[in-house]
Amino acid sequence: MIKAFRETCDLLGYELLLLAQAVVRLPHLWRRRVAALDQLFSAGVGVVHVILFVGLFAGMILTLQTGVELARFGQQDQIGTIVSLSMAREMGPFITGIILAATSGSALAAELGTMKVSDELAALEILSVDRVDFLVMPRVVALAIACPLLTVLCDAVGICGGALVSSSQLGVETQLYFDSAVEALKTPDSFLTLPKDVYTGLFKSFVFGLIIASVACSCGIRTSGGAVGVGGSTRRAVRDSIVLIIVSNYFLTYFFYSFLPDLG
Amino acid sequence: MTTASAKKGAEGRATRSDVLIRFSKVVKVLGGRRVLDGLDLEVRRGEALVVMGPSGTGKSVTLRHVVGLMQADSGTVEVDGHDMATIGGRELSELRRRIGYLFQDGALINWLDVGENVALPLRENTKLSDSEIRERVAQRLELVRLPGIESKMPSELSGGMRKRVGLARALVTDPEIILYDEPNAGLDPQTSQAINTIIRDLQDRLDITSVVVTHLLSCVRTVADRCVLLDKGSIVVDLPKDEFLRSDDARLREFLGKDPD
Secondary structure, eight states: OHHHHHHHHHHHHHHHHHHHHHHHTGGGTTTTHHHHHHHHHHHHGGGHHHHHHHHHHHHHHHHHHHHHHHHHTTOGGGHHHHHHHHIIIIIHHHHHHHHHIIIIIHHHHHHHHHHHHTTHHHHHHHTTOOHIIIIIHHHHHHHHHHHHHHHHHHHHHHHHHHHHHHHHTSOOOHHHHHHHHHHHTOOTTOSSSSOHHHHHHHHHHHHHHHHHHHHHHHHHHTOOSHHHHHHHHHHHHHHHHHHHHHHHHHHHHHHHHHHOGGGO | OOSHHHHHHHTTOOOGGGEEEEEEEEEEEETTEEEEEEEEEEEETTOEEEEEOOTTSSHHHHHHHHTTSSOOSEEEEEETTEETTTOOHHHHHHHHHTEEEEOTTOOOOTTSOHHHHHHHHHHHHOOOOHHHHHHHHHHHHHHTTOTTOTTOOGGGSOHHHHHHHHHHHHHTTOOSEEEEESTTTTOOHHHHHHHHHHHHHHHHHHTOEEEEEOSOHHHHHHHOSEEEEEETTEEEEEEEHHHHHHOOOHHHHHHHHTOOO
16 A cells, blocks of 8 residues: 555656746747647547537436526526537546546557656666657647647537537527537636636647546656556556546636636 | 686786776576576677577676676676766666667567667767768668668568568667677577678678677688687686587587588
8 A cells, every 4th residue: 555655656747847848948839840740630630529529428417417406496598608618628528538548548558658667768868868858848839839729629519519419408499508618608708808717628638638648648758568468557547637637627617616606 | 607618718818908898707587587697708809799598598698798788696796897886877878879779579578660760779879960860770770671661660571581680770870889689589590691601791890899689600710709608607618619619519519410401
């Protein structure tokens, strides 16, 4: 038990250190732009279809589950408000984070793990190539950008999925649904042009992107033991990313409700 | 070193300044096993030393100590007067730039093509122009007899080609020392001999210091100036090539009896 706790603390410390090292190297981003764009493409474009499907059905399920209860009180007209707020604040960032952890995070851990066991990381070290600069920083940047972008997509298709179900199952007109969805996300007095519900959700997903990248890179770099070790690192990367996404999600939500109370 | 042959190898030791790499009573424990057990070894400037020994006796571990990928648990490893236990940061980077390392399967970066792989240390650590880098990459590929394959990806190469590209990458910074970790492993006899010839050719043309870890006697015949036999983490035979090949040391004969050559 104590050993497991110590190992977890050690890994968390390494992940934070790696993230800090990547942030320190951000001024070199222009030099690594091709690698970062490659990663952005594989992490982002490669999972768009999954985000579309899962986001659409998540919105549909949310609408059906909530709409049935609202209909009992004759309040089904409010479904657009509920779905849009739920998707923007919670469901969109969370779904995107989980999908990215399971797809891009696992791929990233496997890639770096394979590089470790095939001596490519050792080769970089001997060649005096800074592996954080060369490998980690572009991946952290790519996931920190990809996650919010995919969240916007997930939010949008989720709300559209809700529109499909609300018109076909709940008898709510599509126009009314979208009017209430847009109204709920409006913040006319905000100094930012984006509604607060959207940008706090995007901030969450930005943090999730950082978590996925730093956990996956840490697990990959610390791989040992050949193919079995790569498998273990991949599993650990997905597991730890999901746990950290859920834990950080709570604290971020608590922060937003405590310090931005007009969201409540 | 306890045997007569090992003592003979120590006779006529070079002066301290001639020694480029020195292991003194080095102990390394991995997974509870003493992989290096009081290893004493000197590599002289300009020589080609071949390290032989059964699997698991610490040959690759020895090489990894030279470039600081591993640290000794006790004893000292010195490379050109630098103690590898205390060297760090910029000094270590600069020392590593003087050392080329050929990994068993080349350790090429999979998403970079051959040209980019060979150019990597120059792009990362020098301010050479693109044209200078391209020229030097082409020269090194020529040196390892693989001209014009810059645009190929590592996945398109055979095992022997990957090793030779790895060697070109190791050579591109004009190192003074090259460490070869099993350069013949997994290759057919013809390709294996071609690699041996390239290593010897480089040794003669570039006046470098080479340390080659191998299982194969053919490599000893072609490459070596001096050979050592490592057994259970320490040197048991240390002789010039010709004497090594003729030696009747029981451990050497037992080991060479299993030689696939």
